Amino acid sequence: MFQLMYTPGAIPGKANKRHLSEEEKISAKKKYESKRTRSFQPSWEKSFPWLTYNSESGKMFCTFCIKTSNECVFTTGCSNFKVETLNAHQESRGHQKAAGEHHAKSAPTHSKTSEAANCLLKLKQNEYQKLIIKFRTAHALAKSHQSFNFYNTICRLDKVKGLDVGKSYLNDKAAASFTKAIAEVTRQKVLQKLRQSPFFSFTIDGATDFTGEDLENIYVRTCIQGQIQDTFLYIGSAESATSRDIHNLILKVFEEYGISDVFEKRLVGFCADGASNMQGLKSGLAALIREQQPYCIITHCLAHRLELAFKDAIKTSSTSKLYDKTLTLLIGLYYLYRRSPKMKKQLKNAFTTMEIKQVLPTRIGGTRWLPHMERAINAFLGGYRAIRAQLETGSHNNPKAEGLAKLASDGHVIIYILLLKSVVRHLQKLSKYLQTTGLSLADAYNRVAATKTVLLNMMGRFWGQRSVHLSELFLNTATECG
Template identity: 55%
Template sequence: MSFRTYSTICVLEEAKGLDVGVNYRNDKAVASFTKAFATVVQRTTVEKLKNTQFCSFTIDGSTDFTGDDLENIYIRTVHSGRVEDTFLHIGCAESGSSKNIHEHVKEVFAKLHITDEMQSKLVGFTADGAANMQGHKTGLATLLKAEWPHLVATHCLAHRLELAFKDAVKLTNINMYENSMTLLIGLYYLYHKSPKQKKALQRAFVMMDFKASIMPTRIGWTRWLPHLDRSLSAFVKGYRVLVYQLQTSSHDNAKAEGFAKLATDGFLILYLLQLKAVVSMLMRLSKYLQKQEVSLADAYSRVAVTMKGLVTLKSGKMSTDTLNDLVAINLEAPSLAQFNPDDAIMEWMTSSTGRRLGYSRKRKVPEDESQVTDMTAPGPSTSDEGEATSDMVSDKEDLQDCSDDEMNEEVVYHMLKSFD
């Protein structure tokens, strides 16, 4: 918000009955107020730095609306075992080279009168993996180590996760991934830039009894994985309506026709469902790594748990028929609130795999009576019918549903669970 709106805000506050006075109601006054507040806040930051034994700093680039490159600097300190990340400074270096950024950092330290503190307490540095930051010959980390030989330079964990995901995608099916991104990005811009298409989609949601319109969302913002996860969730939840509206508009809109073909490609849909399961886990890891209080030890444990979860996604097998059933239920069935299970229950009871009413699984009585802890508790029957073990079906045999076509059952299970 521009400082020039301050005078208008004062007028609105007066209309509410607040006495704001007659002086200091222009943009120059609010600029001086802001400077005073910032000075007080910076004093608190400097005091934190003086009261800690060790510190590190994080630097990352950003761009303002004019296109100028800005460098954000944060200080990490520890007080009584509590880790704190505190904003220190944002400003422009002369250029994006490591040398000029290094000079900019030292100027900031001198401006805030913390050069001596940083000289004796700085032990760590974190940035993204750009060459001007982590370069082995002339990167900022190398220039800092020339002055602080003990400095530990760390590649930002959240950035490394993004790069690892992109590398993994390139090693799998890059064409399918690119088609998926083309579909998600194209749907966002189709409805974001065309009011006509947007209103048509909203009417389709109302016609199909959705409580709210689930519009396609944008991917590729600053937190890339969380935005991709949100975009995939919106696509899957609104899939039926999106396909209906795209097919309806395809008669007079070439873009809608192309997106309708992609959205009805069975192989692409299966890929998106699998991608959603993987991205959901990585998204939670990404958000965790961005927390202020996270340490390298915490991050290592969380990464190990996530890796175990990803391995679990590969451990199941599923027949093509079962996969087809799950995808059909997820994409075409009505919502849980509108679903009537009576027909499905009757279909199951009359099928060859259904069970009669009152059926309960019979369990064997332990041969060694010492294994029974409570003889008075109700247990399995020992009648002749109970001894007919040939009619029993083990849990493993009852749940087995595999074929030569390998597919991840856990992927679809977690995906269905997250879309309820």
């Protein structure tokens, strides 16, 4: 009883606690938070409809921001389990914009009642139609190998025609951007084919652009549900033309496109020309590929093999000198009239005077060598009278024309050209057939055998044993093709 004391202001039933200062409160709160373990509360999903929780990662996500690509901590995952964090995110400007877009997309459309919505849809549709016209223009320029500088001209032409192309994206930079977008979409389709195909093969060949830089073209062949497709994949330059650098380029391309596993597990075939850096037995590209894929089938390009067979047949025949004279004549005619406007004008006048259809000499070489040779031979024979007359007339002042006139009047050369036309006519058809899309080795073998039979029959029918030298070309070409 003696311990009972009177305390002024005391309230019965409550202890008289000592008041803490602000610094003591902050220190106590930090100490409490350091020991406290926070966790996700399921009740938060009812208070915040946009909130989702992933138990595997242990993080919270905002569905509105994810759907509208609003970059914030709730799109990558938030682990700060506090109500204050949720309230702060809900009040942020980015989340409110994302929530508005989400509700606008999910809300039912009332086309008859919402005039603002109809106006917005019409505006979007109008812009969409303008972009369609521009995308098609850029695509046409790229497909026809035209400069993007013509893009603005075509857009102005579309305006004259009455098409609405707008006032933006009318320069060459816009055309380049549209073309890149089209190429990216097309590339994704090709990559999808590669992922779906159980196996694939590819072919690679060199090319040179207008600057003289060496480029490598890569085409892939896929087979999906029995349908064979040849598709362009990539064009670019390697560090050098060696097999090792080309192999590194191929691996880099498949790695950048995210299909390295497809290259390692599904590659069954490789095709290229007969160059040493491609088909070399020890250090060629084919040998490097076989080190990783031992069961890969290596194929020498059939069209290249046909051209090599034709050249070998020419070299082994006794008419090789006549062939050299023929090439000299055809190539000389092409460059004579190409580089001399005066001679070209005289040749046109000769066609007009003789009332012959005008056919100017064409180039004998090219990417498709045999078809180019046939076209050059047909152009020479079709305009032979006018060409020879013009050469004999112009030979008085032009030494080149004089030399070509002697070759054009040589009977042995003319007979050889007629013979060569008969051979090349069938070989160029075979060459084009071997370059068709989706061709199988069985079809190619049958076509080669048929062409060989035709050449042998032609040799027996037209020449037989009467002219051994002329028939050698048929026999050697048929043998090399077989």
